Amino acid sequence: MPSLKELRARIGSVKSTRKITSAMKMVAAAKLRRTQLSAEAARPYAAAMRRMMSEAAAAVGDAPGLPPLLVGTGREQTHLVIVMTSDRGLAGGFNANAARAARNLVRRLQAEGKTVRILPVGRKGADMLVRDYGDLFIERLPGSSGKEVPFSAASDLGDKLVALLSANKFDVCTLVYNRFVNVMSQVPTELQLVPLTSGANDDRKAPDAPIYEFEPDEETLLARMLPRNLAIQIYAAMLESAAGEQGARMTAMDSATRNAGKAIDRLTQKYNRTRQANITNELIEIISGAEAV
Incomplete structure (x- = not known):
């Protein structure tokens, strides 16, 4: 299972990718309007x-x-x-x-x-x-x-x-x-x-x-x-x-942006579950140690 540090790094990487694909989508949309008018004319x-x-x-x-x-x-x-x-x-x-x-x-x-x-x-x-x-x-x-x-x-x-x-x-x-x-x-x-x-x-x-x-x-x-x-x-x-x-x-970057959002949601959910499991394990260790004393 990946550590919390690794999950945080992956989430940050995917967020950076989503920013890039979103920007590329907007640039393509702006260029599309101009090129579409030229082609139709x-x-x-x-x-x-x-x-x-x-x-x-x-x-x-x-x-x-x-x-x-x-x-x-x-x-x-x-x-x-x-x-x-x-x-x-x-x-x-x-x-x-x-x-x-x-x-x-x-x-x-x-x-x-x-x-x-x-x-x-x-x-x-x-x-x-x-x-x-x-x-x-x-x-x-x-x-x-x-x-x-x-x-x-x-x-x-x-x-x-x-x-x-x-x-x-x-x-x-x-x-x-x-x-x-x-x-x-x-x-x-x-x-x-x-x-x-x-x-x-x-x-x-x-x-x-x-x-x-x-x-x-x-x-x-x-x-x-x-x-x-x-x-x-x-x-x-x-x-x-x-x-x-x-x-x-524009279509490809829109799809990539939406897929990146879904990947961030999955990684965030996995990060929260891993963090919760780590906290639970630490509490169990603390309680077990206190009972042993």
Whole structure:
């Protein structure tokens, strides 16, 4: 049985942990409000960009010389998987869920005989995948680390993808990230970035599809806007991931704080029982000694 001194030390240690987890919960809650508003504000803009690119793609049809960002390389052999996680832990299953979704995607592609390359964005995801798929990494990029997500980070990643595509390093690019639903739920999501999933064929077949006129012409518009659209889709995913990280961390720290409170109650009860038992033993010894005299 632990001594009173040991129990007091354990109670003090758990109380210190509870203060830390409670502070982390409040910090995550403050950051969540900001990141959630940013993610929700980006959704309609990203959806509008996808819709506009779909309409332009439907207008050009199967014209020759279309940008690779729209039609790809014409092959589907080499797949680039971007795994978006955070640089920090203590966020429940946030990073593990994204890494698991990426691992399942890689296994599915390899079972189909595809060549897979991985680009992890965020230290935690890279650490989880490096043991099994470290030889597939082409680079390791830092995540947002809980800070404000600058658009330049998405733009730089988009430029890197364009350069890799121009160098024929991949044929298809898929982004795996956690889409923010609410504080309790972040859904691992796969988003194909290259080639663009436009749904152009469905638009052409629909009898009541609207007719658009583009200025400048569709080819020029696509050449200019596709890189911008790529950066916007990446940026929207980064905002979703940042909001999901803060939501998962707030939930995890709230659970840890409540568990610490329960542990303190159990240890305090054990401390009181041990102290009472020690006092009782001392009284018995005193009474036994007095009777012996």
